[in-house]
Amino acid sequence: MSTPVEIRGAALGFGDRTLWSALDLDVAPGEFLAVLGPNGSGKTSLLRVLLGLQPLTAGRARVAGEPPGGANRRVGYIPQQRSADQGLTLRGTDLVGLGLDGHRWGTGLLGLRRRRRLVASAVEAVGATSYAASPIGRLSGGELQRLRVAQALVGEPELLLCDEPLASLDLTHQRIVSELIDQRRRTAGTAVLFVTHEINPILAYVDRVLYLVNGQFRVGKPDEVMNSATLTELYGTRVEVIKVGGQFHVAGAQSALCEDEVHHHESERVS
Numbered sequence: 001m002s003t004p005v006e007i008r009g010a011a012l013g014f015g016d017r018t019l020w021s022a023l024d025l026d027v028a029p030g031e032f033l034a035v036l037g038p039n040g041s042g043k044t045s046l047l048r049v050l051l052g053l054q055p056l057t058a059g060r061a062r063v064a065g066e067p068p069g070g071a072n073r074r075v076g077y078i079p080q081q082r083s084a085d086q087g088l089t090l091r092g093t094d095l096v097g098l099g100l101d102g103h104r105w106g107t108g109l110l111g112l113r114r115r116r117r118l119v120a121s122a123v124e125a126v127g128a129t130s131y132a133a134s135p136i137g138r139l140s141g142g143e144l145q146r147l148r149v150a151q152a153l154v155g156e157p158e159l160l161l162c163d164e165p166l167a168s169l170d171l172t173h174q175r176i177v178s179e180l181i182d183q184r185r186r187t188a189g190t191a192v193l194f195v196t197h198e199i200n201p202i203l204a205y206v207d208r209v210l211y212l213v214n215g216q217f218r219v220g221k222p223d224e225v226m227n228s229a230t231l232t233e234l235y236g237t238r239v240e241v242i243k244v245g246g247q248f249h250v251a252g253a254q255s256a257l258c259e260d261e262v263h264h265h266e267s268e269r270v271s
């Protein structure tokens, strides 16, 4: 299996602003990489680079050995959640089917049957069979998100890009969605890049963290990145990280704290 993601000497900027530079990153088959950082640090832009939607300013990126965006590359994508238009009449199964490209599965009768079978099994895998025939405008956020996971997985991706897939989900659905993603990478060797503002709900699955801040970044195991010395250096201001009950709590200057409720809570206590 080729390396799902290879990034060498990469930089991305808009105008005179550099989001990140000198980024070298390999993501191995089955690896779960959490991508963390404050608003605007370039997390979504990194996913867009790997989708072939955003050219790098410098350096190069390869997805399974080829330039991003190639037709042969199997990349699943769970975009940042936006609530579905109430009027949307697209059915759940149609949404999941959008994750299959007609070219690869064929368009004849056999192709259609095969597509239907693949969609049904992807829907079943996320436990969405009972509501998959409903128009998506009528589904709850959690139901819709499970269908989005099915859409991202139905094409059997080698690389899964997830952009805050747990946002606005309750704890039960956060667990269901993150377990589905974890199961995929364990059983099929799919590499996962998981953009999030909150590492704790997925900590059990995370192999490494890429933390982006103000044009700087650190990559390493969670304990190597999520500690006071590393985040203080990265943010350029005093940041305290404590690990309690297997969860990280981060407190520091306001600039470092646009991340999650725990952080805000901690900042009130410390400042």
Ligand SMILES: Nc1ncnc2c1ncn2[C@@H]1O[C@H](COP(=O)(O)OP(=O)(O)OP(=O)(O)O)[C@@H](O)[C@H]1O
Pocket (backbone or CB within 6 Å): 014, 019, 037, 038, 039, 040, 041, 042, 043, 044, 045, 046
């Ligand atoms: N095509 C573009 N042209 C100009 N600026 C852009 C473009 N795409 C993104 N940006 C800017 O780059 C910065 C990083 O955006 P990005 O969406 O990657 O951040 P992010 O880390 O995912 O943020 P958030 O946590 O808020 O989702 C933002 O300031 C954004 O406005």
